[in-house]
Amino acid sequence: MTERVSVSIPNVGEPADPRAGSQCIRSGNLLFISGQIALDNGELIGPNDPLEQCRQCLRHIKSFVTAAGGTLNDVVSLDIFLTDIGYRPAAGQARAEFFNAPGPSATVVGGVDLAFEGLLVEISARAVLS
Numbered sequence: 001m002t003e004r005v006s007v008s009i010p011n012v013g014e015p016a017d018p019r020a021g022s023q024c025i026r027s028g029n030l031l032f033i034s035g036q037i038a039l040d041n042g043e044l045i046g047p048n049d050p051l052e053q054c055r056q057c058l059r060h061i062k063s064f065v066t067a068a069g070g071t072l073n074d075v076v077s078l079d080i081f082l083t084d085i086g087y088r089p090a091a092g093q094a095r096a097e098f099f100n101a102p103g104p105s106a107t108v109v110g111g112v113d114l115a116f117e118g119l120l121v122e123i124s125a126r127a128v129l130s
Contacts (some may be wrong), residue, residue, distance in 0.1 A: 079124045083119070
């Protein structure tokens with residue numbers, strides 16, 4: 001059985017009880033990144049700005065992938081949750097800024113309630129590390 005290893009970055013907190021989950025788990029060459037939000041060291045980035053919130057989520061994802069020894073080219077799939085489906089163009093723009101063609105597959109869901117007030121976007125990712 002492949003060992004599961006938690007991957008962390010300094011500006012994103014882990015759950016107080018590690019049994020509750022992890023922000024990022026590596027299992028072999030697979031990387032699973034929990035839904036990232038636009039909080040950096042507890043501060044909301046991009047209030048009322050879905051594009052900047054998407055960028056911040058993707059910056060976190062990039063940091064996790066880098067900490068695990070990979071690059072954004074290793075990201076194969078994203079799940080993007082938006083409080084308003086009207087933010088889909090912003091999510092597409094942010095993805096185009098971060099990923100080379102072909103970008104990762106993605107599921108985009110709109111009209112969701114997120115965990116903290118002021119959040120407009122949450123993005124999770126999966127990567128296959130080279």
